[in-house]
Amino acid sequence: MPLYLTDDQSLLRDTAREFMAAEGSIASQYRKYRDMGCKDGFGHALWRQFGEMGFTGILVDEADGGLGLGHVEAGIVLEEIGRNLTPSPFLITAVTVVEALKGTALRTRWLPGILAGDTVGALAIDEGPKHRPDAIAMTAERSGNGFRLSGRKQFVVQGASADFFVVAAKADDGLTLFAVEKEARGLTVEGVRLADSSIGARLEFDDVEVDADAVIGEVGQGGIILSRVLDAGRVGAASEMVGLGSAAMEMTVEYLRQRKQFGRLIGEFQTLQHRSAHLYSELEIARAATLKAQQLLDEGREDAEMIVSVAKAKAGRVSTLAAQEGVQMHGGIGMTDEYDIGLYMKRDRVLNELFGDAGYHADKVARLNGY
Template structure:
């Protein structure tokens, strides 16, 4: 497929861009909820507005009340989320959790609330300091007509606010995904403020009992489902990082036009022009790689998984370059809280770690190719 958006997708981008700039802007959302030390890190009123706009139903099938669109459309919304640093559960809930629930009997329990912007979901996969889904150790032991979950999870984004957790554990038969409701007996959730002021969670499962109906898919057959969920999240995170990087670049270019030294705008200095041009090209490559990955996901292509890792790695590196160049070109003032450029650097740091950093995906891609 060509690497450009259709007319309908362009219309969605314009709608999402206007909405995020108006309702999800930095002063109205990010700074407000950060400065009030909000335990959730985002506004539930805005999340309900996401539902009213139909954004929460992008990946939900029409038969289930959603829009029945794809990962390209979800990425369009996420790029605008990143551009405005809009704090919301969209990436984890409306992309990763919805992907897990699609085709499951549990969709009837949870999708209506997600569609309305009333329900928040979380993805409990990682157990250590780094994203290593291949090293999951949480145990799911048979207990009565269900399972008993024992272990811990880290870096559970929106975990402190979630109504349902998609939990990955090892049953005797193999990897299995479970839907665990908040407040389950034996479950401890500790909210942790991340670098970008969003809230993650550390979770401890002390023989948490769930019945057989909590299993998503088949017992022991969770590896393929987990891969699908993670690929959806990785592609979405790549789009958000493209938005973060693009906004940081736009802010920096505007500053280069305004800041004057030696009687000239500093943007006239050739060294800064070269660096700006290089940054622009890196972000455009990242945007193209991300769009291609999402198109392949929507097609169900066998090449999608590899391209998702390309996109996550490239978007991560381009976004980091954008925020680092932005802070440096702003000079000392770029390190102050008064200027927004530093906030983009913090968001980039969290998104890079989420679902695997560039080094993880470079290694993953090399292994896929037999190296």
């Protein structure tokens, strides 16, 4: 497929851009919920507006009340979320959790609330300081007609606000995914404020009992679903980082056009022009790689996994470059809270770690190519 948007996708982009700029801006959302010390870190009213706009149903099949669209369309919304640093559960709930529930019996339990913007789900995968889904140690032991979950999870984004968790654990038959409600006995949720002021959580499962109906898909087949879920999350995070990098660059270029030094606009200095041009070209490469990965996922291609890792690694490095260049070109004021550019750097750090950083995915690409 060509690496540009169709007319319908362009219309969605224009709609999402206008909506996020008006309703999800840094001033009206990010700063508001950060400064009030909100325990959730995002506005539930805006999440319900996402439902009204149909954004929450982009990946939900039409038969289940959604729009039945794909990862390209979800990425369009995520790029605008990244551009405005809009705090919302969209990436985790409407992308990864929806992907986990697709085609399972549990979709009738949770999708209606997600579609309405009333329900928040969270993904409980990571257990160590880095993203290592192949090293899951949490156990799921058979207990009567169900399972007993024991172990810990961390870096559970929106975990303190979630109504339920998609949890990966090792059963006797292999890796299995479970949908665990927040009120489950033996489950402890500790909210943690992340670098970008969003709220994550650490979870402790102390012999949490769940019945067989909590299994997502089939026992022992969780690895297949998890792979699909992580690919969706990774390419979604890449889209958000492309939006973040684009906004940081635009903000910086606008500053270069206004700030004077030694009687000249600093944007006239050739070195800064070269750095800005380099950043622009890198962002376009990241955007193209991300769009290609989304198209391959939507086509169900077997080689999608590698291109998803290429996109996550490239977008991660470029968003970091955009944030760092932005702060440096702003000078010392770039790290003051008065200017928004420093907020992009903080959000970049969280998105880079989410679902694996650039190093993790560069290594994965090498392994997939036989190195």
